[in-house]
Amino acid sequence: DAMVIQNPRYxxxxxxxxxxxxxxxxLNHNVMYWYQQKSSQAPKLLFHYxxxxxxxxxxxxxxxxxRRPNTSxxxxxxxxxxxxxxxxxxxxxxxxxxxxxxEQFFGPGTRLTVL
Amino acid sequence: xxxxxxxxxxxFIQEGEDVSMNCTSSSIFNTWLWYKQDPGxxxxxxxxxxxxxxxxxxxxxxxxxxxTRKDSFLNISASIPSDVGIYFCAGHGLGGGATNKLxxxxxxxxxxxx
Numbered sequence: 001d002a003m004v005i006q007n008p009r010y011x012x013x014x015x016x017x018x019x020x021x022x023x024x025x026x027l028n029h030n031v032m033y034w035y036q037q038k039s040s041q042a043p044k045l046l047f048h049y050x051x052x053x054x055x056x057x058x059x060x061x062x063x064x065x066x067r068r069p070n071t072s073x074x075x076x077x078x079x080x081x082x083x084x085x086x087x088x089x090x091x092x093x094x095x096x097x098x099x100x101x102x103e104q105f106f107g108p109g110t111r112l113t114v115l
Numbered sequence: 116x117x118x119x120x121x122x123x124x125x126x127f128i129q130e131g132e133d134v135s136m137n138c139t140s141s142s143i144f145n146t147w148l149w150y151k152q153d154p155g156x157x158x159x160x161x162x163x164x165x166x167x168x169x170x171x172x173x174x175x176x177x178x179x180x181x182x183t184r185k186d187s188f189l190n191i192s193a194s195i196p197s198d199v200g201i202y203f204c205a206g207h208g209l210g211g212g213a214t215n216k217l218x219x220x221x222x223x224x225x226x227x228x229x
Binding site: 004006040041042043045048088090092102103104105106107108109111 | 118145146148150155156157158159160163165203205207216217219220221222224
């Protein structure tokens, strides 16, 4: 089945130690998103790629970076994780084209713990 | 960031009961989406609505796109224990252009007592 895959599902890192989360998709969608979700809150968009074009949200800290080496893969890099970065990180995809433009499909998420 | 007003915030019901939740906005939207999120998992798309007045069903779920384009509701009929989770509405505004950005509701936590 076509899907959005996130690895790892659980990640533990130390305060200040860089961490990379990965997302891959078999949907062949041209838009990929990274969201941060804290407990009992809605997902918060960090940035997205439309093909290779990177779009950063104005309030996304510089500590968060992203790479999209090809259509299928997208990475979230947290350069110096702080305790406040502990959260669920969600990857999503969408297909830009007519009405499917707005439907986003989410992966299962990576739960990040910062010690 | 901007959020949609979603109500109720939480619901605790008995198995077999019907459930209704809604989202309202001060802005016009051209798309309404309803997602369900299980604990520790990502949101799963339940229903997508694209036209004012549109009424769409997916099994026991029914959602409607409000005529004013500023609201949407989701109904679940004959609830079962696996309906437990957080339900989010999400909207995409007119003139969203290249941003493709969804605005999420605050979520409704649903608990179903067997």
